[in-house]
Amino acid sequence: MSFEPIGAITVGLGLLCLLLGRHATVLGFVVFCTLGSAAAILIGGANVPPAHLFLVFLLVATLCWRKLLVNAVTSLKTSEPGFWLLCLVTYGILSSYILPRLFAGSTFIVPLGSSDHLATLDGIVPLGPVSSNLTQPIYLLGDLACFVTIMAVGSTQRGFATITTALIAYAFVNLCFGALDLLTSATGTQDALQIIRNAQYTFHDEESVGDMRRIIGSWPEASAFASMTLTAFAFTATMWLYGRRSLTTGAIALMSLLFVVLSTSSTGLAGAAVMLVVLYAIALTRCGTQREYWNASAIVVFAPLLVAVIGLYVISEAHIFARIYDYVDTLILSKSTTSSGLQRSYWNEVALGNFLDTFGLGVGLGTNRTSSFPLALLSNIGVPGLLFYLVFIAMVFGSRRGMPRTFAADVRGAARVACFSALTAGILAGPTVDQGLLFYVFAGLACAAPERERATDGAPALR
Incomplete structure (x- = not known):
């Protein structure tokens, strides 16, 4: 076991946040979710990310209070x-x-972790236990603890406001890491980020598409950075449409969308197209002449005009049209014919075979790798796990809508849009059942009910 420098920093800041109170701890935890390429502790071939280590401090800071424990x-x-x-x-x-023992040898898998069997040239091994059968359940336990804790904290008015602020801070910090990635690459100082790029993952920090370098920020690859940035964009853009903290959320949303496009990730580009349609549909439901509806009204009126003007300009300039077409063709239209696209398609084909070969029960959580979240569910935990997840996500999207156009209802709506964005990215390129702590922060916020609490002394108004 190796305790890394970023782990020492995590512990130090965790203790400081405990001294400052649970709201500081909530803020620290959500911001630490940006460090997707870091390992606070290395245990053999397993990584303990800083956010998972900080989750311990969050549990201590919140669940020791009787009200939050209830x-x-x-x-x-x-x-x-x-x-x-x-x-x-x-x-x-x-x-x-x-399941890996019950169905051992009955099918071949693309192993998520290390296996006792030697892989073939296609990267497959006979079904059996792998190292990630231990790590993935731990990550999923962390997801449960995160969801329950965030939902508990968010059921108080001050806690709900703190989580909202923390998510906006997360989106800002994520942009800062994206900018640092570009700056260190341009100046040849990439080693400065090695403290947060110490996890035992395969990093893709020197790849490019054409003459554009792929942005990974504080994540292992461009796809992960684009997916997380797209989720942040979905939350802040919805908040802006609702007229909540417009100056901050609008600026962060615009920059997040720009970084998604510049990341050169096909997942990010395709997901951004879906989310822009979703956000325009939301704007249609919130437009009006009153001041709090102005942002949505501006989008409804001016977005089609802006798209038309840009479209006409691009079509009229042949060289610009050619460059944009080549960019989209490389990332999306011809993606399935690239080595990466063929490899991901092969993973999904094998995963589907795993599901069928195990009679719909799956090969076990953390056993195999896929490139689509639905196939990860089906091939790992089968029909029973899929049903549990579908009920969970249906309740997340359907619970506690509350009175329209209140602060709490608007934030919950924005959190649901962020969850939808994460699901969209997962469908396009999700490798595992674990969707990450940030997804469950948004899900917990979407289910929180601060309206049930009477305003207490010192609690900020929800606005």
Whole structure:
């Protein structure tokens, strides 16, 4: 086991946040979710990310309070989404131990972790236990703890406001890491970021598409950076459309969209197209003449005009049209014919075979690698796990809509849009069942109900 320098920094800041109070700890935890390429602790071939280590401080800071502990336990009732997430995690943990042994040798897998078998030239091995059968259940337990804790904290007015601020801070810090990635690459000082690029992943920090360098920020590859930036864009852009903290959220949303496009990720580019349509549909439902509706009204009126003007200009300039077409063709239209696209298609083909060969039960959580989140669910935890997840996500999207156009309702709406964005990216290129802590922060916020709490002394108004 190796305790890394970023781990020492995480512990130090965690202790400081504990001294400052639980709201500082919530803020610190959400911001630490940006460090997707870092490992606070290395255990053999496994990584403990800083956010997962900081989750311990979040649990200590929040669940030692009786009221928040009650809120957390309440979130696990059968009528709450937390119960179905608990069922998913429980089944996933059991499947990670039982299924690779029950169906050992019955099919071939693309292993997510290290295997006792030698891989063929196609990268497949006979089904059996792999190292990620241990790490993935731990990550999923972390997701459950994150969801329950965020939902508990968000059920207080001050906690709800803190989480909202923390997510905006996350989006800003993520942009800063993207800018640092570009700056260090341009100046030849990439080693300055090695402290947050120490995880035992395959890094793609020197790749380019044409003459454009791929941006990875604080993530291992451009696809991960684009997916997380797109989620931040979805949240801040929706908040801006709703007229909430417009100056801050509007600027961050615009810059996030720019970084998604510049990241040269096909996942990000395709996901951005989907989210722009979703956001325009949201704007149509929120336009009006009152001041709080001006942002949405401006988008409804001017977005089609802007698209038409840009489209006409691009068509009229042949060299610009050719460059944009080549860019889109490289990232999306011809993606399936590239070595990366063929490899990902092969992973999905093998994963589908795993699902069928195990009679719909799956090969066990963390056993195999895919390139699409639905196939990760089906091939890893089968039909039972898929059903648990579908009930959970349906309750996340359907719960606590509340009175329209209140601060809490608008933030919950923005959190749902962010969850949808993460799901879109996962469908396009999700390798595992674990969707990351940030997804469950948004899901927990979407289910929180601060309206149930009476305003307490010192609690900020929700606005």
